[in-house]
Every structure is written in C-alpha cells, then in structure tokens.
Amino acid sequence: MAKYMVKRLLTIIPIFFGITAIIFILLNLAPGSALDVLASGEGNMDPEQLQQLKISLGLDKPIIVRYFIWLGDILHGDFGRSYFNNQDVMLAVKLRIGPSLLLTGTGVIMAILISLPLGLMAAYKPYSIWDKISNFFALAGAVLPGFFLSLGLIYIFAIQLKLLPTMGMHTGTKTDLIDLIHHMILPASVICFGSMGGMIKQTRGACLEVFNEEYMKTARSKGISEAAVVIKHGFRNALIPVLTTVLMQIPHIIGGSTITEQIFAWPGMGSAMINAINNRDYPMVMCVATILCATVLATNILLDIVYSIADPRITYD
Amino acid sequence: MMFEKMKKSQAWRRFKKNKRARFAVIFLSIEIIACFILPLFLESLNPNKSDPVLITWSAPSVQHLLGTDKIGRDLLARLLYGGRVSLTVGLISPMISLAIGIPLGLIAGYYRGIPEAIIMRIADVFMSFPSMILILILVAVIGPSMTTLILVIGVMGWTGIAKLIYGNVLSIRQKEYIESSKCIGRNTAEILFKEILPNSMGPVWVTLSFRVGGAILQESGLSFLGVGVQAPQASWGNLINAAQDLPTLMLRPWAWVPAGVLIVLTTLSFNFLGEGVRDALDPKMKL
C-alpha cells in the first residue's frame, strides 16, 4: 500500500507539471496579450516604455524559460501579481476561496443528503413514489440549465414574493449568520439541484445492482432486521461506486460554481475566474488553474485511498 | 443474419411504441424545420434588422410575435437563429468527442498495458477537472465564437465515450468470435473496426444522444456568461442573458422565458431519444 502510494505520487508529479505547462503555454499564446491589457490601461506608451515593461514582466524570455521561472516562484508561494489591479494574486484567491467553499460546499452537501437516501429508496421500491421523485430529479437535473433555474427562482422568491436577496453574501455591513443564510438559500439550492441528478442516478443504479446480489439473500436469511439488511449490507456495498461521484465534487467545491456565482454576484472563485478571463488577468487565471489542478490530482489519490478502505478486495500491491 | 435482422425490426417496433421517443422525434423535427428552413422563406424573420418604428423592447405584437429587443430586433427571429446555434453546437461537438474517444477507447481496451494506463489516467484527471473552468480557459485562449464552442465542448467530451468503448472492448475481447477472428488471421485494425466497434456501438448511440443535450446546456451556459457565441449573433444563452437586467427579468418574460423553455424541451427531447434507443436496443443497458 505505502509503496503503491509513493508510486502514485510520483506519477502525479509529471501530470501536474504537464497540465500546468500546457495551460501556461496556452495562456501565453492567447491573443490580446497581457502587455496590450497593461498598455491600454496606461494610455499611449512609446515603444521604449513598452520594451521596458516587457522586460520588467519577464515577457522577453522564451516561453519555456518563463514557465520554469513561474514554477520556481509558485514553489515559494508566489503566484505573481494581477495584471488588472497589481494585487498579490494568492491574496486575492485566499479571499475568494472561503465563500466558494461555503456556497458550493453547502449546495453539494445538501445534494448528498437528499440524493443518497432518495436513490436508495428508489432502488428499494421500484415504481414507488420515491422512484418517481428520483426519476424526476434525475431528468430535471439533466435538462434544466442552472442559470435559467436561477433566474426563475430570483423572479419568484426575490421579485414576486420579496423573500430572499439575490446579490452577494451580506446586506450592507451586516455580518450575522441569518443574513448570510438568507443570501445562500437561492444559489445553494441551484447548486444542489445541479449536483443531485447525477448522484441520484448513480446511487439508484448501484443499489439496484447490489440488491440483486446473493449476499443480500444470505443477510435476510440470518434473521436480522430489514433495515439492517438494506443499510448494512445493501447500501454499504453500493457506496463504493457512489463515493466516486461524491468525491469527484471536491474540485468543483474548491473551484466554485462559475455561472451561479456570477448570477448571484457571489464573491467566490468561480466569479473571480470569469472576471480574470474577461480582464485577461493571466496570473490570476494561472493561479486558480494551478490550485484546481492540484486539487484534482489530490482527489484522484484520495479516491484510491478511500476505495481501498471501502472495498477490502482492492489492495494496491 | 436472420437473427440480426429480426432483432433490428423488434428494436424499431419497441422504439416506435415509446411515447417519449415519439414526442422527441416530433418536437425535434418541428424545431429543425422552424430554425433552419422557415427563416429562408419568411423575410420578416431577420435577426439582425432593427425595426425602425418599434425601437426598444416592444411587447409581442402581430408584426413581432415575441416583441423586439433593446435595439428593436425581432425576438422570434433571434430565437430561431439561436436555435440554429444550439442545434449546430449540440449535434457537431459530440461528433468530435466520438472522433477522439472511439480510437482512444479502442486502443486502451485492445492493447491494455501502458497505453491503457496512460489513456485511462488522463481520462480520470479530465473527468474530475471542473469542465466549466477548463472550457473557460480554452475559450479565453482561442477567442469566443461558435466554432470555438464546438471544438472545446467536443474535445472535453471525449472521456465518457472513451471509457464506454474501453469497457465494451474489455467485455467483447473475452468473447470467442474475437478469438476465432484472430485464428483466421485477420489483422488488428480489421478486428478493431469490423468486429469490436460495431458490437459496442449500441451504447455509444445512446450516450451520443445524451451528450447532444449536454452540449446544448454547456453552449447556452457559456453564451449566457458572455464567453460563448458573441453579439450580434443570437443564441439562446445570450437571449436569456438579457434577463440579468432587472426590468427585463421582471417585466418582459417574453424576451427570455421562450429561450429557456426551448433549451429545456430540446435537451429533454435528446434525453428521451437516448432513452428510447436504449430501451429499444436493450432495456437492461446501464446508462
């Protein structure tokens, strides 16, 4: 196991370099270079000033060299400064990551708490009302775009009923929890709805498969309660594939929900990413991408570990 | 051969009996005619011409069934042209996913070993990377346009197809007829494309239909964010974007609700179509 993990970590390092290098190079090839963005902010610059700016930003060196300089910097925790407002990028991200974690995390946890029991019940009682509800949500999640749902919810709950706020995290200078929760209800529901469909489908499918296993019959023949049969033997085994779907949401939680954050003006990573891309603020984009890349790779390792715990048949030798 | 034919006609009969699939076929036919053919014959359906009389945000009327937008353009025309964008992106980008996913899945499943390890590892990473952010980066690099969307959404969708083909190849490989093909000396490419691929296409068609719906959702989301199809070209996403403006959201539902409803109905139809094909081919298929 330990040996496997070391091997796994070693394979992940080149993947990390590979992905970050590709994104770095792509961003530097993009039209509308950073230089143009900066220059336009400074009014008209003569060629000499432009050249100086280029050198000061290190943009005169070959792209590969620049990637390694960037890599050296991030190893010291220095992600550079924003082209847009010259802020330390890492600092800006640190401010954004909390709200994203809070909002998307809440939405995803809500989705887990609803989907797993619903999927289980749907599989346990096919054609029942549970099955119908879960079919509805699975289908709705696949066909109803989150932004349209968001607008609909805003229309109903904010405009018509005047119950809930639609923008940001707080009203004015208020910082209390109730106010925060008020602001979270709509966007978190949209995120929850978006994640539910896949989770319900996955849970239902996994449970249906497990319920047909012979060991379920063995469990019943032992004389333990039906609830114990379904949960201890059925759900416990169905959990193994379901965990993939659930854990795969971690990068999503860290990266935030772009569209939802944008609509509800939520100051998270997703809206930061959109702003950064619109402003061609590449150090910021690179920083978010790098954090996500690290999260994705860490999640993949975590999945391996969780699998080996959840399923004793999996051993990594 | 007889058996194959019989199975096909049975599947077709089951498909025709499926109410949801029938709805999907009818709805999509009407939509395709309305979006692609109707505007060719009706000159009034011009998405880019401003009405000189009714300049800003007029309500539905006889001339403009869905009213006009901020600069007096006919919203019905824009809705139909937006449909062209969505359907085009929706139908073409999954083809790109197929073009990448099928060979990679075949290679991983047939050769196993190192190619398998590399392809599947990359697929895992791809699958767990929040696709929206990856797409945003790519769009920023290439510049937003319909072509970009088709490419980016298509490229991002390869993992599902590759995994599906890969899984099928693994199970088909075990079967005897592949062994016998090897025995009678057919080469690898022949086995891959003539034996293995046709036998794993059933689930691929089903996934493809689901992917079309997914691509339409992604396209409209990106256009809604303003990083997809760019003005003045219309798309369902940027039509709904107008509702981010409070007065439009509150007072002019005809400007944004129809686009949303069409997105829902179109993706719903492609889902029904996929389900119909799945149930017709094999009701026990796990997709």
Add this chain to the structure above:
Amino acid sequence: MSTPLLEVRDERINFILENKKHVSATEHVSFKLDSHTTLGIVGESGCGKSITASSILGLLPKGAGYVAEGEILLEGKDISKYTPKQMQQIRGKEISMIFQEPMTSLNPVYRIETQMTEMLKAHDPKISKADAHARCLEMLTKVGIPAPEQRLREYPHQLSGGMRQRVMIAMALSTNPKILIADEPTTALDVTIQAQIMELMIELKESTGTAIMMITHDMGVIAEMSDYVLVMYAGRVVEYAAVKELFRNPMHPYTQGLLKSIPRSDQDSEELFTIEGSVPGLTEMPQGCRFANRCPHATERCIQSFPPTVELENGHQIACWLYEESK
C-alpha cells in the same frame, strides 16, 4: 401421529409478471420433513424447487413473488402468515439457509467474524464478544477449517470456494437451527470439493440432528445424501418416495427419464439418454399433466386434466394417470 417438524401443505406460489399479471409458479406442493432426516428436492432449473425453499423462509423476491395459497407449518404453526418481525425470529434461528454460489453469498466488505457474529447477535442480543468469538471458532473448527483464528479475521475473497461454503455452513448451524435448507450447495464447486462438502453435511446432520432440505438438480447428490426424495416438474410435485425405493422403483415417467439420463460407468451404452422437448413456460402451462408433451406414455387424458396424487402402501406417492388404476 406426532406433528412433523415442517410441513408444507398445498402451497401455491404466484409471480407477478412485468405486465402485472399474476401467474402461479408452483401449485399444490405438499411435503413433510422430520428432524434427523434429509429431504432431497430434485428437478431441472425452473421447476420451482428453489422458490419453494425460499418461500419457507419468506425470502421470495419482494414485490414479485408471494405465497398465494396453502400453509407452511413449522411444528404445527403456520409461518406463512407470520409478520416480517415474527419471521425474523424464524430465520437463522429455527431455519437456516445456505446457497449455491459461495463466491457471492458472503458479503465481500465484512470480515468472516463480523458476518458470523451478526447472526449470533440477531438471535441472542446479549451475547458477549468473547462468547460470540468462541462460538465462531468452535463452528469453524467443526466444519474443518484449518487455522480458524486467522480465517475469522479474513475477508471472503481471501478464501477458496470450498472454504467459503464451509463458512456458510458453519454460520448457518451456529445458532443450532432445527432445519437447514441447502439450495444447490455443491453445484458451483469442484467435484472433489463437492464430495467433501456433502460428507461434512452428512456428518453434521448426524451429530446435531438438524433436518436438511436439499435442493438439487443432481440425482447423484440425492443418492448420496437424502433419506426421502421429492421430484418436482414445472411447478408440481410428481413423485415422492424414500430414496432407496425411488431409485429401485421409479414410477413417474419423468423420474424414470431423470434416472436414465445419469451417466453410468457400469453400463456400456453408446449414447446418453435425454428427455426430448422442454419445460413449458410460466405463462403457457397446460391444463393437464405438465409433462404430457414430453412423456412417452401420454394419452388424451393426460392432456385433458392433471392426475391426482396416488399413494402406495409404502408411502410412495406419484401423480400420474398410469397409476390411477392401481389404487
């Protein structure tokens, strides 16, 4: 006459098809089982032997199968009318069951000890950890598992098929049940392991007095293990007799066919005997004798109506028109 340990009377099991139609999978199934004896139920797949066994424990697939008629009497009490809660007390305590696939009948994610203890706890909630552990060890030793301490800590996938079936038997008998239902317990095993498992079951029956209901399609297993034999065909009992009587004097044409189709080393026949035709499906059951379409002796009457069961003096029962006169 004392009450038999288990008696199934005139049982009919219905299945609900996809189109919501209810069809009977078995009809008029009756038999008795006493302690210290083994009853073999034999028939080809789909004849209803497995679902008859499952129905006794109330383990018919939920929402798809149910006991429509008849009684299942355990020491005179009709357990087919028991509530799920009451049935829990029967399962694993009065009647235990083992299954065909030892590879899949143990839960892959729990250790052997956990799975065995779970059953002990279900029927004796106050049992201490040490007592449960001791009982598990004792049972594993009894079924001939070497290094039982170590096996208890292992997961099912670390055991061979034969070992797993031994674990299943150990678990099933750990609560001293009165009846053990074995549903094709040796079918999935290698021949040498099969013989070992059968030997083990005979031994355990003798030492514990547990009655065994042995479901199989294998006449060899019947000959080896059973005291009495019930032959089922297409959801009906066609013949019942003591094992020696049945092998010496098979009366129903179906039983005769079954016995003839066993390959024998002492006879030099060129070809193996097969029964022509196939079993009718659930929805196409004929109103007459269900074997009529494959029976060499079938007459008009066989096609018209199902024969009544005839009992001979030695307890041999047959449902066939050929023997109607002999009554």
